[in-house]
Amino acid sequence: MEKSEKKSQEQTLKEPVHLVREVGGDSTMGDEFDVYGDEKSADIKYRTLVWWKAAALMLAETVSLGILSLPSVFASLGMAAGIILVIGLGGIATATGYVLGMFKLRYPHVHSMADAGEILAGPIGREVLGAAQVIFIVFVCGSHVLTGLIAFDTITAGASCSVLWAGISAIICLVLSIPRTLNGIAYLSVASFTSIIAAIFITMIGVGVAGQKAPVRATADLSFASGFLAVCDIIFAYAGHVAFFTFISEMKNPQDFAKALYALQISDTTLYLVCGIVVYAYTGDTATSPALGNTGVTLRKIAFGIALPTIMIAGVVNGHVCAKMIFVRIFRKNGKESHHMNSHTVVGWATWIGICFGVWALAFIIAEVIPFFNDLLGVISSIFASWFTYGISGIFYFHLTPRSKRWATGWQKARTIFFSFIILMGAFIMVAGLYASIQSIVDGYRSGAFGKPFSCVSRAML
Template sequence: MADLEMASTTRCDSDLGKASTSTNDSDLGETSTSTVASDLERQASEPKRLGPKKTAGNMTSATVAIGVLAIPYAFAKLGMIAGTCVCIIDGIIATYGSEVVVRVTLDHPEITSFAGAVGLLWGKHHKIGCTIALFMVIAYLNMLTGAHALFGAQSFGIVFDSPETCDTYLGVAAAGILFLCALTRTFHDFTWFSYIGLSSVISTLMIGLVGLAVKGIAAQGGTSNWSWGIPADTTWESGIKAAVAILFAFSWVTYQITFQNQMKEPEKCVKSIRILGTMCTFVYTLTGALFYWLAGDSVASLALLSVPQPYRRAAFAVAWPVIFISGGLTTILCARSFLDQVFPKKQGRYSRRVWILTDAVLTTTAFVIAETIPVFGALLGLMGSLFVAPSTCIVPALFWFMMVKKGRWYERKNLMDSTVFALMFMYGLFLMSGGTYVAMKTIIEESSKATQEGRGPFSCTSAEYRRVSARGMIL
């Protein structure tokens, strides 16, 4: 415990922090000497402007957009009952675990990111743990930005219906819009965009459901085939992949500390998380059940692709705000996580010049990675297994047993929580190991297929975008 207390007083970038006290060893130091830059810094780094409702709105916009349209496909693999149960259980796990993370950060107010919190678990080796976690957070958020760029490009192709247009150009346009959406440096100023994004995703889902309902009414058999139980064609691998996809959609714990740092009353972040958890669980369960009921076992891995025309085109057009707002918000989270952890004492780290440069580098990197990796969707699934499962289930459980729990685990006051977090730990370990195996197998198979089909980076084939984005957990 003494090691944990010592670790909590430092950062994983302590050497960088010492170097950052110099005002003439970098461009950042020169920026902080300017009066204009100082004014911008005070405006952009204000941490006490968010209330619990605005925090919940921003977090919901960032979270719901990640995987809501992958949920129906997961239902098709798990069945109606199992899909509903997994959604509800994952929602409870994510909410319960996030509350423990809040308790840890309140006890250690110097923590500015999820990576810093993970470093506490490593004791005297906190720098190693923090650095590994920071790399994973940046990689995860950056890949999500790339996924939004691909999905934005696909939506352009569907809405404009212009097969002669190179999809790489559409991807560049999508990345440019994501860059512009990420120019806002504070979540307080981004709140109204988040509300627009939430309205967009709700409208998109409604249009999709109406289109499927009309299709079902027009069909002789009414609604499509669906199953209460696990379908007969569901394999162990497809079941694991579906379970990971659902948990992926509840992965807000990786960036909740970044939002919490800008709250007027950080202790009220628990209220925001409960609102977020309730909304996400309700939306995911309802979306998965209704799309699966209407589209049946043939529902696409990206649910909107199951919607008939012209409803599909309208749904993708209405989805533009949530695609780009959520993608821009993901870039903001990535940038703030990086700057806060690597340059904690730099007064100019949020100046306009530094922010634009960081935004440009992150957006460009995300787009290039998404374009150059033929198996990007499978790689995103691997990230979900290696990072999302541990961060959502395993890390909160370790926080409980190592830092939050008072007394013995088997004492009456701790027995219930200890049992819950032990089960949560085992659940996360199961999804991490099983999901990693399935994702690695998928990557090998898809790599071989990509080589045979001659799929290369920056190719002008809309089919490639459909394959990549349909397999990833994007919207």
């Protein structure tokens, strides 16, 4: 009986419901339109992704920078805690990602967190979640600019002003963001994934040849702030959920999203474990972040050179998602898409390029102006990634599941308790992460560890 009821409920989640939206006295039904409208005669077709392309985009967006912090996380937390957290948080991220997919299938018009916010809390929810999504992604783009700067500085041994390398990184990402659909970027994402795999393998071979540098600890004795700051790095490594609605919106068959999600979670969890365990096993407490800096000088330059595609392309995926959200918001009104969205018009292209330029200009400025950018990224991740990756999925579950069904069977009771825990987990991560990140900023100022804005000082890992 419970199995049949479980199957019935999952089928119910996949059935679209009517969402009435009142706009200027006009009512439109939320399931009567898709994000991009009828594309049969459109010049620009967005819904072109098959499941493996969506998986490639998700891998490029998620694995790129997340994997580079894992060895230092293991060094902070110890081997046992690192393994448990990577597996545990990865499993939870799979469950929450699945609920995001179900929410999208239930409401086909949802393209961003802003659209989901409107369903949950009306216009206020739309503006709050929309602003949160833009702010979070712009800061993620800033982290790619900063990592690109470090890579170029390392490869060239600090031959030029680091601001120049940051500018070059932002320009490369801007140019690659110009295509209007995710289909072309999906092929770049395959190159991105290949590049990070090759770079990590070079790093693992390098540390293996060099031999063990320091002992490995199963556990660590840390303050709450420093320990949770390391946990936040793992949370950030799974923080791809913010872009899932956009990816599903451009899939030919949105029902295949689960395949892409499972491919992502199996791949990233496996890679995080292998990279974290192997590199930490040889480097011990001397492990640095990014992980590519743990080898000798020559191999370090080679690893960063090979990793450049993933540093850039993963940034491109995030920047594209942010720009697409704003673009759709401008050209989709009352459930109808403007012809500028689906046609090669001057207005459409000028708007798109202008938005992309704005996203990457902001990312460049933020990465250069704020001397404690990495710690500020921790603050932003604590506020937003805690909810986008975990907490908000619990809210989606309660919205999708009628009260009468939440406690109907043993399975439903377990699900209801689990997603209640997910909401509390999101709130805890936000508060604890904010405390740990702010404490790190305070400690950094006390020690004089922060540099100056737009400084030409080399950031090379030599």
